[in-house]
Amino acid sequence: MSGAETPAIAAIGIVGGGQLALMLAEAAAQQGVELHVQTPSTDDPATGLATAVVMADLADADATRRLGAGCRAISFENEWLDLEALAPLAAEGLMFRPSLAALEPLVNKRRQRELLERLHLPSPRWWPLDQLQGRLALDPAASAGDGAPADGSTSEAAIAVNPMASLGYPLMAKAATGGYDGKGTVLIPDQPALEALLERVEPADWILEEFVDFDQEFALVACRDGSGEVGWFPLACTHQHQQVCDWVFAPAQVEHAVEALARNVAASILASLDYVGVLSIEFFYGSGGLLVNELAPRTHNSGHYTIEACAASQFDQQVRIVSGAPLASTDLLVPGALMVNLLGLGQSGGQEAERLAALSQLSGSHVHWYGKRESRPWRKLGHLTVLLESNNPPDLEQEAARRLAEIRAIWPLPSAPAP
């Protein structure tokens, strides 16, 4: 444990008032730390528990200045930030945790990919969309025609003209900023779809990457305190349905070397950015090994299970770090945990109160309801964590599968396609 830095003011500020801010406020209340939020609506989940609320748009930097006035440091619930607008506040002495400099490579998916390249960390092959404009003359499919190698592979000449020829279709196109839950992520099956995308979007704001045929998705929540001490929660296995997180199971049943690589990836990023705070990393895992998909400079849906399953949760750690305290233990206290998201069911749903009552009756279950005013289909309305008991790994996975079936029988996934 690192040396304690005594907090001068036991108050921290969070820009955002959603479920992450709500769970930070719960952790702060337990630690006796005041938590102030900046959020545009009194109905937002965190407003009821926050010690003070600055009612303002999240992008309102003057409001963030006011938020910071009573706080030791400021942190964010969301990474799509206007760092230029915040820079004067840092110059005036307002402390951001993580710092604006550490956030700079993380607030944009293109910059994230550049950071991963600089650090030689494994990630999908990618290309900035604007560098492709005017270079699509050679269709990757067509490159198998005249002049292509007889074995059907893509010729070097083809790749030189059109770098996408080395990737082939399908591809994934991603908006560099503003995406979440698959919004801003588009599957590109062929060249006409790519040309249509180029017409439709501002290419400088998009990247293209290879479609990864992964077997599993993993997520790791890591943290680093003000003295440079690093902690990692157990690697978790995540499952997405229509690109929205459906459930998370921890600890992921992988070889030690895979988890060690994930921890090394996190430590490299944290140390190279002198990052202070909680950082979440999403991975693809399959025949190509472990590849970093996305970085989130904050607490994350994949770490909600830590509230009940670990000695200190991801929210406890973030509150500690932002208020100047050292990290606490990230140890898993139970054999395993399953976290299931409760997504808005729309008109096909209804009976939320009855469903919630039934979920809370399940053994070892902990229901979190975010109290959102509007229950749109696919919106994350709450989650449920069940603590697992099997000590033998194959039994643990079977137990998780049984529990998931039980939960989904009460609260199914939305039937309509994700918006």
Ligand code: ADP
């Ligand atoms: P978001 O920021 O919206 O969460 P992600 O990049 O995490 O976007 O993508 C959402 C989901 O889409 C991922 O969890 C994964 O299931 C799928 N996905 C994203 N990128 C790729 C890819 N390159 N290849 C295959 N599937 C992908």
